[in-house]
Amino acid sequence: MMSNLIDLMSELEAEILQLRMLLREVAIPELCSYFHVPLVTKEEQDSIIEFGYSKIEVTTLTGHEALQRSLEALTDFYVPDSSFSRRFVTKHPGLIVVSGAKFEISAQVKRVNSAKLAFKAGVLVLSETALEKWKEVHDRFMHLITTTVYRSIYCFDENVHRINFNWVSRPRVSNLTKTELLEKIENGIFTVPPSHSMESWKAVLAADKSLIERQTNDTFTIRRRIKLRPEASIRLEDANSAIGYSAGLPYIVFNRPGYFTPLESFDASKKQNRTRKEDSLPLLIKRMNLYADSNSSKGKS
Structure with missing residues (x-):
């Protein structure tokens, strides 16, 4: 190969x-x-x-x-x-x-x-x-x-x-349902970052999945800014x-x-400072640039 x-x-x-x-x-x-x-x-x-x-x-x-x-x-x-x-x-x-x-x-x-x-x-x-x-x-x-x-x-x-x-x-925006987001996180197991071992990466994904499952809203937004x-x-x-x-x-x-x-x-x-939409949204997972939608409820306690 x-x-x-x-x-x-x-x-x-x-x-x-x-x-x-x-x-x-x-x-x-x-x-x-x-x-x-x-x-x-x-x-x-x-x-x-x-x-x-x-x-x-x-x-x-x-x-x-x-x-x-x-x-x-x-x-x-x-x-x-x-x-x-x-x-x-x-x-x-x-x-x-x-x-x-x-x-x-x-x-x-x-x-x-x-x-x-x-x-x-x-x-x-x-x-x-x-x-x-x-x-x-x-x-x-x-x-x-x-x-x-x-x-x-x-x-x-x-x-x-x-x-x-x-x-x-400019931002690259993706809107996902809770089901789609959980599937995306699970699929992350196939792309282990160089800074992680397989076990440490599995732990990160499990924590992310647990966080999303606790959310009461059904829609989420990924706003990844292009460098x-x-x-x-x-x-x-x-x-x-x-x-x-x-x-x-x-x-x-x-x-x-x-x-x-x-x-x-x-x-x-x-450059003019402009208010970005994501500045007003709750940030859930920083590494994914994942935000709850503006009408989202906070996670269950």
């Missing part, structure tokens, strides 16, 4: 190399942009998890340097060393503008994305537990961050009218509205956008 995973990585790297060669041939460096976002160290990690980012200094690169950094980003799958956080992976927002070879590049991007999906599928079948899966992958790929391997490359072969980079953090990340609002020439795309990797376009807003540094002190 592990040899299969090594083969899948080799195939992915070969496809990316081919894409990089194509892009280098037809890219227009003076129209390329790359926005350097600093890595998060382990020393900074806990504070960011608890309080969020206070500032993120973005450095804008253009020309040949931007093109080079963008091409390197396509194979940036690893943290440099153990001093950097594995929970806050590198982001590579940028824009590669090319002229010509539209069919070849679009087709090669599809091959790269297919190879990424094949590698992901190979990882998912390694083991039923997260810890064993993590060990098997990292026995071969030291300091690999699988989520960076899985990232899709966005290539827009239609004329792009507007690209507006920005920082985004602050760079995105871009992109509108194609003939589209009626823009669509948001993750900016984990540089975008590839075949024309210079009519309107372009670069990614700016983030400063939390300049």
